[in-house]
Amino acid sequence: MTSPLKCDFCENPATxxxxxxxxxxxxxxxxxxxxxxxxxxxxxxxxxxxxxxxKASLNPEKSLSGTRCPKCSFTQADFKKSGRFGCxxxxxxxxxxxxxxxxxxxxxxxxxxxVPKVALTRKSLYDRLTKLENxxxxxxxxxxxxxxxRFRDEIxxxxxxxxxxxxxxx
Amino acid sequence: xxxxxxxxSKSELTDSSSNxxxxxxxxxxxxxxxxxxxxxxxxxxxxxxxxxxxxxxxAVTSISPLKRGLSLSVNELSELEKLNLVERHLISRxxxxxxxxxxxxISRDQTFSVMVNEEDHLRIQVLRSGFHLRKAWNQxxxxxxxxxxxxxxxxSPTLGYLTACPTNxxxxxxxSAMMHLPALVISNQMEKVVRAVNQxxxxxxxxxxxxxxxxxxxFQISNQMTLGETEEDIIKRLSSVLQSIVEHELNARExxxxxxxxxxxxxxxxxxxxxxxxxxxxxGEAMNLLSLIRLGVDLKMYPESCRSIIDRxxxxxxxxxxxxxxxxxxxxxxxxxxxxARLRTEFLxxxxxxxxxxxxxxx
Numbered sequence: 001m002t003s004p005l006k007c008d009f010c011e012n013p014a015t016x017x018x019x020x021x022x023x024x025x026x027x028x029x030x031x032x033x034x035x036x037x038x039x040x041x042x043x044x045x046x047x048x049x050x051x052x053x054x055k056a057s058l059n060p061e062k063s064l065s066g067t068r069c070p071k072c073s074f075t076q077a078d079f080k081k082s083g084r085f086g087c088x089x090x091x092x093x094x095x096x097x098x099x100x101x102x103x104x105x106x107x108x109x110x111x112x113x114x115v116p117k118v119a120l121t122r123k124s125l126y127d128r129l130t131k132l133e134n135x136x137x138x139x140x141x142x143x144x145x146x147x148x149x150r151f152r153d154e155i156x157x158x159x160x161x162x163x164x165x166x167x168x169x170x
Numbered sequence: 171x172x173x174x175x176x177x178x179s180k181s182e183l184t185d186s187s188s189n190x191x192x193x194x195x196x197x198x199x200x201x202x203x204x205x206x207x208x209x210x211x212x213x214x215x216x217x218x219x220x221x222x223x224x225x226x227x228x229a230v231t232s233i234s235p236l237k238r239g240l241s242l243s244v245n246e247l248s249e250l251e252k253l254n255l256v257e258r259h260l261i262s263r264x265x266x267x268x269x270x271x272x273x274x275x276i277s278r279d280q281t282f283s284v285m286v287n288e289e290d291h292l293r294i295q296v297l298r299s300g301f302h303l304r305k306a307w308n309q310x311x312x313x314x315x316x317x318x319x320x321x322x323x324x325x326s327p328t329l330g331y332l333t334a335c336p337t338n339x340x341x342x343x344x345x346s347a348m349m350h351l352p353a354l355v356i357s358n359q360m361e362k363v364v365r366a367v368n369q370x371x372x373x374x375x376x377x378x379x380x381x382x383x384x385x386x387x388x389f390q391i392s393n394q395m396t397l398g399e400t401e402e403d404i405i406k407r408l409s410s411v412l413q414s415i416v417e418h419e420l421n422a423r424e425x426x427x428x429x430x431x432x433x434x435x436x437x438x439x440x441x442x443x444x445x446x447x448x449x450x451x452x453x454g455e456a457m458n459l460l461s462l463i464r465l466g467v468d469l470k471m472y473p474e475s476c477r478s479i480i481d482r483x484x485x486x487x488x489x490x491x492x493x494x495x496x497x498x499x500x501x502x503x504x505x506x507x508x509x510x511a512r513l514r515t516e517f518l519x520x521x522x523x524x525x526x527x528x529x530x531x532x533x
Contacts, residue, residue: 071207072213078213083335084210084334086213087208087213088204088208088210088326089207091329102397105395106398107371107397108397108398109397110397111326111327111330111331111339111397112400113340113399114314115325115327116318116323118315118319119318119319119325
């Protein structure tokens with residue numbers, strides 16, 4: 001006979017064996033009585049394997065422990081406390097920690113659903129305008145007037161097309 | 171419109187029941203959205219929260235289904251008003267517990283509600299009585315697209331809509347149905363159902379969401395995963411799971427009627443007796459008794475007209491609604507007296523159950 005399995009969280013022999021099939025992927029957890037109680041596995045209504053996997057994947061300390069989100073100063077320790085991020089940029093800052101977590105949590109790791117088209121178009125127009133305006137002022141500063149005139153025309157064009165888009169919409 | 175006109179007026183939940191709502195009491199769809207470049211509510215400073223609240227209130231109230239709605243700041247509401255909104259599923263417990271810089275905008279017919287600065291900057295919700303997942307999704311999709319014209323949402327091409335908690339990432343979509351499953355509970359099959367539903371990536375919870383109990387045999391079933399699947403697929407998959415739960419519940423009812431009709435009639439008859447005569451009822455016990463009467467309506471032991479009374483009482487015997495109707499606060503025991511009195515009065519109009527129904531008649 002094989003030796004008894006050890007609990008995934010401590011050294012005690014595992015007596016609770018749980019298998020959950022998510023998207024045809026088999027996830028198995030082996031737990032001892034005490035850890036099973038602690039993780040709420042014995043309560044069928046309040047338990048989800050995803051939560052457990054999330055906690056398990058967070059356990060090995062990653063090199064991110066000193067990292068702070070440059071945008072909002074959020075840390076990995078803060079995430080452990082609340083299970084929530086500080087701001088949208090945290091998704092870039094803590095990408096390394098996030099990726100293995102998402103794997104067990106969702107059906108896939110890439111978004112395939114709705115895209116905010118209007119907002120994205122607006123943002124790309126805005127970004128383009130900002131870039132052109134910077135280039136225009138640079139050109140004026142260095143007295144490259146021919147180029148400046150071209151930038152100005154382009155800016156007007158972008159503004160006009162944005163305006164036309166709006167008119168068509170409403 | 172004020173909070174009292176809202177609470178005094180009929181809600182989608184309490185006044186639109188029909189035999190179409192027999193097993194799926196209501197469907198709900200919500201989207202989590204955040205403003206680009208801003209800290210999530212749980213991490214934002216009070217001043218940032220206030221600014222987001224103002225910005226979102228302005229944007230949301232400019233959109234048609236919410237234009238003539240009611241915009242409330244949570245800190246202006248009394249505990250009792252908040253409890254009533256929670257009981258109507260218009261705000262979450264989490265929002266009702268927040269102190270500063272949170273709000274909600276509710277449409278006049280109470281089918282749309284948008285919470286601001288809950289876990290995410292925006293939690294948009296559409297609620298419909300009966301089984302209307304697709305319709306609810308179409309409505310919320312339209313509202314979300316309209317909001318997108320006003321607000322820049324935090325969005326990543328690879329991860330989708332960015333949310334405070336990674337469990338909502340991607341579509342930010344949580345679709346759920348409130349199901350009345352008394353026969354599965356009576357025949358001890360719920361545990362099996364919960365396990366099967368979990369394996370399909372769906373979650374089963376009690377009436378008021380996370381951590382609440384399933385009194386009244388009412389369960390909330392929703393999708394767990396939000397990333398890597400389109401909104402349409404999530405809705406489609408959940409619909410087919412719900413459909414198969416409905417079938418299991420109907421089978422369980424049929425079986426009970428075939429093999430244990432005596433026991434079942436005893437339960438239903440006792441429930442009727444207690445509701446007509448008791449003087450102390452906790453909300454949990456009242457829910458369980460009402461649930462049995464509702465099963466009796468489904469089995470045609472009571473006239474169909476009783477269904478709307480039961481569905482209304484499911485909500486109106488909750489602690490918040492009970493106290494609101496009496497315009498003052500009561501402790502738990504006083505509430506149990508008031509609740510029993512209210513149910514005695516309501517059940518004067520409910521005729522005695524008809525136990526002579528043909529047990530082989532399937533709807």
